Amino acid sequence: MEKIRVIESFGDSRPTTNPYITMLGESLENTPGLSLLRFSWKAALTEKYDVFHFHWPEALLDGKTWYTRLGKEAAFFLLLTRIRLQKIAVVRTVHNLELPQGLPFIRHQLVRFCDEMTTLRIALNSTTPAAPNIAQRLILHGHYRDWFASMPRHDQVPGRIAFTGLIRRYKGVENLIGCFKQTEDDHPELSLSITGKPSTAQLAETIRSAASADKRLHLSFGYVAEESLVAAITEAELVVLPYQFMHNSGSALAALSLQRPVLLPRNEVNELLAHEVGAGWVFLYDGELTAEHLKSSLALLRDHPPTSAPGLSNRDWSAAGILHRDAFLEAQRIATRK
Structure with a gap:
């Protein structure tokens, strides 16, 4: 042949x-x-x-x-x-x-x-x-299961919310920071880590400025080695990707491959993903991300944690x-x- x-x-x-x-x-x-x-x-x-x-x-x-x-x-x-x-x-x-x-x-x-x-x-x-x-x-x-298989996982940090991946304006990181800061009064135990490379120096400075007043925020800018990415994801209780537009997300699949739930904007793509991987892994929100979305998703996750690994066999x-x-x-x- x-x-x-x-x-x-x-x-x-x-x-x-x-x-x-x-x-x-x-x-x-x-x-x-x-x-x-x-x-x-x-x-x-x-x-x-x-x-x-x-x-x-x-x-x-x-x-x-x-x-x-x-x-x-x-x-x-x-x-x-x-x-x-x-x-x-x-x-x-x-x-x-x-x-x-x-x-x-x-x-x-x-x-x-x-x-x-x-x-x-x-x-x-x-x-x-x-x-x-x-x-x-x-x-x-x-999926990324095989890719991450040999890399050590970190212990989950209770209340840790994470964003990982290349940081661009349409990915909504600035809004995520604003929403997270609104949780300080009633949920001071929460923390937010943002790991990735900003697309511009101006965007990096904007995010640093927005995050500076809240000590619960942790920023790690620049190229992210795979071991560091695995650490950032597995330390999280919930990975949040508040993209203004989402069609294909390697970051969502990376989190699910490491068995960490994700919070995503509701659209047809993400509804299908939620159905594909099973209950307790994909949480969806409507409209713009809010502090209430963060709090309610964490509460729902804790009340009804997933009972099996995410279904990624089709991938x-x-x-x-x-x-x-x-x-x-x-x-x-x-x-x-x-």
Whole structure:
């Protein structure tokens, strides 16, 4: 059986690589009938492959200097031209519903062209809407149980609330701090830890300023090693992720993989997750997060703790490689017919 040759838009894993990407790469490398190429500009422009699998195309255009960015933009244009002329299939994993905002004009256009050339999309949850005239396959975002298996857990700190992950404005950390500070009078025993890297220095300073008056707040900014992430999550009684918009959340799956309950905004994605993992693991709130949501969720958790581990068997990585290979083969068939 001839193997399908697939190039991924990510290179070799580093300590800072998203664990989802690392685990996906390992799964694909161990999948029969598939030959995996990891990204380099030389491989993308010169190697022979049947499918290009994109995750975040805009990441390929990042550069520290203007001339580096310009060079990558030119290389990306050549890559898209090669893909079109050679009828190479393009597979996109839909990590976000919308194209990234705030990109310079040329970069935005290149990402848009890439999106328009997509042969098949991989959705990470069942609520991802299909794009017109583009095939779509569902492959659930994998869990992190295996990834964290060898890392030591910390004892839970009663009353500890935690936020973990990359800190961006839409993730609602400032509001979380404001809500938490309102619990001081009736729940002085509670504590809040915020662990992650702010997207901008301005956001970091805003959060520091908001947290400065409450000694129950603990901030840990910067790159978070996996062992530190496990410590922050397992010390928590409840992980709170008050995103203004949530479609796929690796942070929620990380907490559940470490058997820590999560408080999330109510939407269709999170309602399905709550049903999937079982009672006592996912708490949902409506509208903006409030102090009452924090207090009532903790009270409900203590009164009705989960009686079994969260159900994450549908997210095992053992099947991910096969499902991706089958999606790549379908995309190749579609591309060759065009």
